[in-house]
Amino acid sequence: MSVIAGMKKLFSKIKSAKSQSGDKHDIEGAEQPESAQQQDQTYISEAKIPVEENLSDETLTEPNESSSAELAVAAQDKKPKPVKKRDLLPPYDGPVLEVxxxxxxxxxxxxxxxxLKGIDMEVNPQQLVMLKGRSGSxxxxxxxxxxxxxxxxxxxxxxxxxxxxxWGDRRRTALRRREIGFIFQAYALxxxxxxxxxxxxxxRMADVPRSEWKERVGHCLDLVGLTKRVKHRPxxxxxxxxQRVAIAKAIAHRPRLLLADEPTAELDSKMGAQVMAVFRNIxxxxxxxxCMTTHDPTILEVADHVYEMADGRFIK
Ligand SMILES: Nc1ncnc2c1ncn2[C@@H]1O[C@H](COP(=O)(O)OP(=O)(O)OP(=O)(O)O)[C@@H](O)[C@H]1O
Structure with a gap:
């Protein structure tokens, strides 16, 4: 089954399971509030698998018909206890990244x-840092x-x-899922x-309680200026x-760090400027x-700091 077909099937199974159980919480945001019992019910990704092992990045790219169906049914029938989001990182006042x-x-x-031939860098909280350099650098x-x-x-x-x-692989995966958002040149929607x-x-993928989804999705789409496009498909x-939907998607789970690989490369200068304005706003x-990479000299002035790479080193 293709990725798209898998995801559509998963959504449709969830919707159909919900309508059978009387759950009116629409995926695009129904008006009716959920009952306390429904709010207690854990979200789908927690249904069968312990927190560290539930829907992995790999599962996202390769949905599987039977596991999707099982998850949808399990979410309705088993009602396992929600798993609390663990605090992966102790409080720290220093840089977000030290290389x-x-x-x-x-x-x-x-x-x-x-x-890479000896990279040293720092990225401080709430900075916009750019890595610029030729292709292959x-x-x-x-x-x-x-x-x-x-x-x-x-x-x-x-x-x-x-x-x-x-850190072990599992802890790094958990860190990626909870504390980092990724944005790619080709949107990845x-x-x-x-x-x-x-x-x-x-x-869903970041284990955010379902009761928070509606408000958070609305807020993120508002932040990127897309409140009138919520029902549009890519x-x-x-x-x-x-690209602004991709940004909303990347920040929805409240990551500490956003990494963007050439986020404006496919855009004309006006749309590129809009994306950079959204970055400053978020x-x-x-x-x-x-922290983002770019080839585009016209957006460099938006950065707090620019590292220029050549042949695996920073040159200034
Ligand atoms: N897994 C890999 N195995 C072998 N070589 C690799 C691998 N990943 C990257 N490289 C090589 O490392 C060099 C740098 O690649 P990288 O994609 O990091 O450059 P870049 O500056 O991001 O380029 P671009 O702007 O075109 O995306 C390239 O020569 C690339 O072929």
């Missing part, structure tokens, strides 16, 4: 490619490491003071889901609007920190 002498090499066949490789998607060959990356390389459903999906929106309102 110390990071190197990254890749082996391809018998060749070793040394891509190593920006995406570094961004992947900042988000815990990849590990340095040597050196340290501290996230809110915690050394990521000392589910094409058959509306703007509302796309944002709501990220709350193909019914402009590139700039789609830093203010959501107190998020943003």
């Amino acid at each position: 110390r002498n990071v190197h990254r090499s890749f082996q391809t066949g018998s060749r070793i490619i040394h891509v 190593g920006k995406t490789t570094l961004l992947n490491m900042l988000g815990g998607l990849d590990q340095p060959s040597s050196g340290d990356i501290l996230f809110s003071g915690q050394p990521l390389q000392d 589910m094409p058959l889901l509306s703007a509302w459903e796309n944002v709501e999906l990220s709350l 193909f019914e929106m402009s590139g700039g609007e789609q 830093i203010e309102v959501e107190q998020v920190t943003i």
Whole structure:
């Protein structure tokens, strides 16, 4: 089954299960409040799997018919206790990211490619930091490491003071899911889901209690200026609007850090400027920190700090 078909099927099973059980809470935000019992009922991703192991990033990209059906039924029948969001990170006043002498090499066949050659950087809370540089200079490789998607060959990356390389895979996955939002050049939206459903999906994946979804989705779409587009699907929106849905989706679970890989590359200068204005706004309102890559010299002035990369090093 395709990704899209899987997600649509999952949503339709949930809706049908809800209508059978009398739950009127519509996925796009029904007016009726949920009963206390319904609010108690845990959300779908918690239904069968312990918190650290429930719907993983991999599950999102490869939905499976039987597990979707099982989850929908289990959400109705078993009513397991909600799992509290764990505090992954102790309080810390220092930088959100500290990168110390990071190197990254890749082996391809018998060749070793040394891509990052001693990176040092800091990203402070509520900063907008840009990584600029030519294609192949190593920006995406570094961004992947900042988000815990990849590990340095040597050196340290501290996230809110915690050394990521000392963490196990499960804890890093939990950190990514709860504390980091990702934005990509090509929006990465589910094409058959509306703007509302796309944002709501990220709350499901981040274990946010269902009772918070309606207010949070509405708030995030408002922040990116899309309150009049909530029912539109990606193909019914402009590139700039789609990217703003992707931003709403990335911030919905209240991450501390937003990582964006060339978020304006597909946009004309006007839409690119809108996206940058949204970034400044969400830093203010959501107190998020943003680190992004770019080729575009026209948006650099919006940054608090720009690191320029060439051949795996910062040159200023
Ligand atoms: N997994 C990998 N295996 C081998 N080489 C890799 C791997 N990942 C990245 N590279 C190489 O590392 C170099 C830097 O790639 P990277 O994608 O980080 O550059 P970039 O600055 O983000 O480029 P662009 O702006 O085109 O996205 C490239 O030469 C790329 O081929």
